[in-house]
Every structure is written in C-alpha cells, then in structure tokens.
Amino acid sequence: xxxxxxxxxHLKTIFHLQSEHGLVTTNALxxxxxxxxxxxxxxxxxxxxxxxxxxxxxxxxxxxAEGKKAAVQVIRKHRLWEYFLVKKLQFGxxxxxxxxxxLEHISSRKLVxxxxxxxxxxxxxxxxxxxxxxxxxxxxRRQLTLSELPLNKTAQVSGIASQTTEMLELLQYNxxxxxxxxxxxxxxxxxxxxxxxxxxxxxxxISARVAxxxxxxxxx
Amino acid sequence: xxxxxxxxxHLKTIFHLQSEHGLVTTNALxxxxxxxxxxxxxxxxxxxxxxxxxxxxxxxxxxxAEGKKAAVQVIRKHRLWEYFLVKKLQFGxxxxxxxxxxLEHISSRKLVxxxxxxxxxxxxxxxxxxxxxxxxxxxxRRQLTLSELPLNKTAQVSGIASQTTEMLELLQYNxxxxxxxxxxxxxxxxxxxxxxxxxxxxxxxISARVAxxxxxxxxx
DNA sequence: TTTTAGTTTTAGATTTGTCTAAAATTTAAT
DNA sequence: ATTAAATTTTAGACAAATCTAAAACTAAAA
Numbered sequence: 094x095x096x097x098x099x100x101x102x103h104l105k106t107i108f109h110l111q112s113e114h115g116l117v118t119t120n121a122l123x124x125x126x127x128x129x130x131x132x133x134x135x136x137x138x139x140x141x142x143x144x145x146x147x148x149x150x151x152x153x154x155x156x157x158a159e160g161k162k163a164a165v166q167v168i169r170k171h172r173l174w175e176y177f178l179v180k181k182l183q184f185g186x187x188x189x190x191x192x193x194x195x196l197e198h199i200s201s202r203k204l205v206x207x208x209x210x211x212x213x214x215x216x217x218x219x220x221x222x223x224x225x226x227x228x229x230x231x232x233x234r235r236q237l238t239l240s241e242l243p244l245n246k247t248a249q250v251s252g253i254a255s256q257t258t259e260m261l262e263l264l265q266y267n268x269x270x271x272x273x274x275x276x277x278x279x280x281x282x283x284x285x286x287x288x289x290x291x292x293x294x295x296x297x298x299i300s301a302r303v304a305x306x307x308x309x310x311x312x313x
Numbered sequence: 314x315x316x317x318x319x320x321x322x323h324l325k326t327i328f329h330l331q332s333e334h335g336l337v338t339t340n341a342l343x344x345x346x347x348x349x350x351x352x353x354x355x356x357x358x359x360x361x362x363x364x365x366x367x368x369x370x371x372x373x374x375x376x377x378a379e380g381k382k383a384a385v386q387v388i389r390k391h392r393l394w395e396y397f398l399v400k401k402l403q404f405g406x407x408x409x410x411x412x413x414x415x416l417e418h419i420s421s422r423k424l425v426x427x428x429x430x431x432x433x434x435x436x437x438x439x440x441x442x443x444x445x446x447x448x449x450x451x452x453x454r455r456q457l458t459l460s461e462l463p464l465n466k467t468a469q470v471s472g473i474a475s476q477t478t479e480m481l482e483l484l485q486y487n488x489x490x491x492x493x494x495x496x497x498x499x500x501x502x503x504x505x506x507x508x509x510x511x512x513x514x515x516x517x518x519i520s521a522r523v524a525x526x527x528x529x530x531x532x533x
Numbered sequence: 534t535t536t537t538a539g540t541t542t543t544a545g546a547t548t549t550g551t552c553t554a555a556a557a558t559t560t561a562a563t
Numbered sequence: 564a565t566t567a568a569a570t571t572t573t574a575g576a577c578a579a580a581t582c583t584a585a586a587a588c589t590a591a592a593a
Contacts, residue, residue, distance in 0.1 A: 097549075097550085099549085099550065099551090128550095128551075128552095129551080129552065129553085131551085131552070131553080131554095132550075132551055132552070135549095135550075135551080136550080136551095139549090139550095150558090151557085151558055151559065
C-alpha cells in the first residue's frame with residue numbers, strides 16, 4: 094500500500110488522462126510526465142505486476158480498481174496540501190502546485206486525515222477541484238470549459254485544468270481567477286480565440302489553448 | 314543548495330553526533346543511521362566532494378561551515394513540522410518523529426519560513442529541543458541529563474535526547490513527559506538505575522540507559 | 534614490537550528509475 | 564494492399580544509494 098514518489102506520479106497522471114480519454118497511450122503519459130516513452134513503458138510493466146494497471150503491450154492502458162484507489166489518495170493529498178498552503182500559509186493559488194507536488198508523497202495516512210479535519214473537511218482545493226474524502230469518494234462536478242460556454246452567458250470560474258505556473262500567471266494577468274464571473278462577448282472562428290469580459294474591466298482576448306483549460310460552472 | 318533526502322539525513326546525523334563528540338567515526342554514523350559502514354564511506358566521499366565535510370580517510374570527520382549550515386536547516390524543518398503536528402494536528406509528542414522524518418525533506422525555503430510564521434515562531438519543539446531560526450541560529454540550552462541530576466533536587470523534563478518510539482513509549486508508560494516535574498529518590502550504583510518520583514504517582518525505576526536520554530532543566 | 538582485534542575502505546554487485554538507440558508493431562497514406 | 568510514418572517496446576547503459584565480502588589500515592594486547 095506504499096508506493097514510490099515516481100509510481101504515485103504515474104498513477105495520478107494516468108488517472109487524470111483516462112478521465113478525459115478512456116484509454117491512455119504511452120506517448121500521452123510521457124508528455125504529461127515530462128519523461129520519455131521508454132521510461133513510461135518500464136514503469137507500466139511494474140504497475141502491471143502490482144496489479145495497479147490493466148495493460149497489454151501496444152494496446153493502451155488504464156488503471157485497475159486498485160490503481161484508481163491509489164491514484165485518488167495521491168490526488169487527495171495533493172489538494173489538501175494546496176488548500177493548506179493557500180488558506181493557512183497565505184500562499185497565492187498560483188504558486189502552490191510545485192510545493193504540493195512534493196508534499197503529496199508524504200505517506201502517513203493518519204497525517205492526511207488529521208490535516209483534512211484541521212482544515213475543516215474542505216470540498217474543493219484553491220483551483221476549484223474537488224478533494225476526495227478519506228474513503229476516496231470524489232464530488233462529481235458538472236462544469237464545462239470556457240471554450241464550450243455559449244456566447245453572452247455569464248458563468249463563474251470553478252477550476253483550472255492545466256496548472257502550470259505559466260498558465261496561472263497569464264490568467265492572473267488577465268484578472269481571471271477562481272470565482273471570477275465572466276462572459277464571452279465574441280468568438281473568433283479563425284483561431285477559436287475569445288473576447289472575454291470580466292466585470293469592471295476592459296475586455297481581454299483569450300486563446301483557444303487557454304480557454305480549454307478554464308473550467309466554469311454549468312448551472313445558473 | 315538542494316540535497317537528496319539521504320544526504321540530508323547524513324548531514325543532520327553527523328551534526329548531532331559531532332556536537333557530543335568532536336569528531337565523528339564511520340561506525341558511529343552507520344549505527345545512528347541504521348546502515349552499513351561501507352555505505353557511509355560512500356556517502357562521505359560525496360559529501361566531501363561537495364565541500365560539506367572535512368574528511369580524510371581513516372581519520373574521522375566533521376561538517377564544514379557549509380555542511381553545518383545545511384544540517385541546521387534540516388533540523389529546523391524537522392522541529393517545525395513536529396511542532397505543527399502536535400500543536401495543530403493534535404498528534405501525541407511520541408508519535409510525530411517518524412512523520413517529521415519525511416516532512417523534513419520538503420525543499421521549499423519559503424514553505425518553511427511561512428510555516429514558522431504560521432506557528433508563531435516557536436522556540437522549542439514538542440520534545441523541548443530548540444528550533445533554529447531562519448538564519449540558522451540555535452538557542453543554546455543549559456540542561457543536563459537525568460543521570461547527572463543530584464539526589465532530591467526537583468527538576469523539569471525539558472527534552473528527550475533519543476527519540477525512538479520505543480523510548481518515548483516507555484517514558485509515557487512511566488508518566489514522564491515534557492514538562493513533568495520530578496526528583497531522584499535513590500541511586501543504585503550497581504547498575505546506575507534510579508528511583509524517580511513524579512508528583513501524585515508511585516515511584517518508578519529508570520535504567521541508566523534511559524536516564525541518560527532524559528534532559529532536565531539546570532536552573533531553579 | 535609483533536600479533537591480533539577492530540575499524541575503515543575498496544571492489545564489485547544490486548535495485549530503482551531513468552535514458553538512447555534500435556527493433557517491433559500498429560496506423561495511415563498512397 | 565503495400566509502403567511509409569508514427570508509436571511502442573526492447574536492449575543495453577547509467578546514476579544514486581545501498582549491500583556483502585575482502586583488503587587496507589589503525590589501535591590495542593601480549
């Protein structure tokens with residue numbers, strides 16, 4: 094029940110990838126982990142041996158029930174630590190990801206559960222992503238990407254899919270953050286870029302690349 | 314300025330050993346780290362190359378100024394996390410050591426300083442050991458071991474030198490913890506064991522081994 | 534002061550996670 | 564349906580940290 098930091102990273106990333114596209118490919122995982130396909134293949138074999146992965150060579154792969162459980166625990170740890178860093182240590186929401194990448198590998202189960210209680214069992218992390226509970230249950234979210242939001246319909250930013258520092262900085266610059274209310278004023282089919290309006294601000298232009306990574310509320 | 318977890322453990326342990334006996338020996342370090350002398354030698358060579366260690370083969374070794382600085386930062390992290398675990402997450406003082414052994418290797422300097430501020434810049438950890446400040450300064454302590462305490466002089470437990478779970482459990486069992494006021498009622502020269510009296514409790518017998526690891530206040 | 538005992542280091546192996554380069558396999562294109 | 568291109572895997576290498584067994588060195592005892 095205890096995995097190396099590298100294994101935890103693989104599990105976590107596979108989890109994220111497969112929740113978008115059912116099966117995951119070696120190349121996609123290598124890109125996401127900033128590593129080489131050959132290295133991924135090596136790890137896949139180990140994960141398969143530990144029955145964490147359903148995998149046949151050349152075929153693509155996905156987590157087993159057990160692998161999913163392990164991945165969710167890592168995600169739980171990551172998001173709880175992010176919440177801690179922002180809410181208790183006054184970090185900005187755009188600077189916690191790297192630190193949480195380290196903290197998420199601390200192994201004590203008891204620590205995680207105590208931290209959860211200390212924080213008051215928060216439901217989402219500072220980026221709006223749901224925090225799995227100690228049983229591994231994840232609050233389902235119905236949210237769409239900014240790309241999918243209809244024209245002139247206001248919505249509230251509820252999450253950021255890709256949390257690179259660069260991306261978060263760009264959003265910060267455009268005054269788009271978690272909870273920001275906004276609407277799309279214009280869509281440019283040429284490159285799928287969007288003109289976005291935030292209250293009390295001049296409109297800003299957002300690339301399709303970015304828009305795909307900004308999640309907004311569905312209802313309302 | 315960033316070292317592997319293993320290197321940090323070596324630095325930290327050398328620091329502790331050399332503050333008792335000037336020079337440290339390969340065997341002593343191997344014993345303290347629960348590893349083999351040959352493994353220690355390998356690491357010593359690496360530390361020497363990084364100029365963290367003053368070392369000539371077969372001669373014993375000690376930390377350079379740089380090595381000491383690095384070691385103190387690790388100790389700072391360890392003790393701050395212990396304080397956090399006990400004061401914020403309600404862990405018992407006897408169960409935090411192992412978890413802090415992991416947390417102490419998280420690298421962000423900013424995290425450590427923010428944590429320090431969040432905790433209110435505590436001066437000692439839950440075992441009574443002083444916490445280095447962000448400049449690496451350590452509050453000097455004048456304390457002696459229980460073995461050295463004169464007969465019938467009351468004193469207050471201010472620290473535990475060896476923090477194995479086993480040792481802490483034994484002390485817990487005998488109702489001796491940080492802050493406990495006690496006095497020595499009898500000394501048995503045969504094995505240097507002690508009869509110790511804690512207020513409102515029947516006297517208990519403490520071995521020399523344990524007594525050497527219980528630190529008490531000097532003054533008062 | 535020589536021998537013996539103990540300590541420390543070297544030599545060589547192992548494990549984990551990574552890499553490059555080449556081979557195997559699958560997918561896409563003509 | 565072949566060929567070409569892209570993907571994936573294997574084979575072999577490497578770095579870090581550890582180990583065992585043997586050699587080198589030091590200290591202690593006879």
